[in-house]
Amino acid sequence: MIGRRTDGTPIRRPLSPHLQVYDMAQMTSATSIAGRVTGVIWTVGLLILVWWLLAAAAGPRAYAAVSWFLSSWLGVLGLLGLTAAAWYHTLNGVRHLAYDAGFGFDIPTTYKSGRAVIIGTAVATILTWIIALTARA
Template sequence: MSDPREAGMIGRRTDGKIVRRPLSPHLQAYDMMQMTSFTSIMHRITGTAWAGGTLLLTWWLMAAATGEGAFARVQWFMSSFLGILILFGLTAAAWFHTLAGLRHLAWDAGYGLDIPTVYKTGRAVLIGTGVLTVLTWLLAIVFWG
């Protein structure tokens, strides 16, 4: 058990019996900051974040359908410091999930599955997220001003 890789070999069957077999990425044995596992878990986190973001979409649309007072409250929240912060975070999450999603579609079609390409596309997703998020907000600021 001195080999840390052994931690990735302790599996548990559905009946609770412990068996020795390899496990998928394990928090104690793997470096979770690898490009592969990092972009994988970030895809889930950004997707879940957007699920929260749909609450804002629902609030916005329902307020618009309700009346001017309700709509003014949404507008006030969206343009508050917290609102802008949330919208900025959602923009970044949306771009990450979109770019990482394209990467997933390419994998599903059988392309780019070798490790060097996975690292290259992973870096492209991270850089692309930063660039497109900033561009989106620059566009928003230009329209506002």
């Protein structure tokens, strides 16, 4: 990217991982962009949370509408995706906090931690749904 120095002269600045210039099939860039994507999905999840809270506060009728939507096939599918996105963003977030503290930058470790995040997401998502499905069974 062309930027400018403080004295106005142009300078080529380094680029961060970017869909158009990076090989997205790599573990490193794929887990990176997935962190961002799952963050955006979380935003949708928060809006559903706001709807759920407002409906609970408004009364049984409004709450019945949310419950109906969340237990429909679209709602269940959405919540399943949301659970996976939430766990991924959380686990990958821990990985990035380790990066920020200066740990785990070498290639073998990034691949290992990336694999751990993906497997951890699957396990945590399944466990969460076991809790949800057995809660009132």
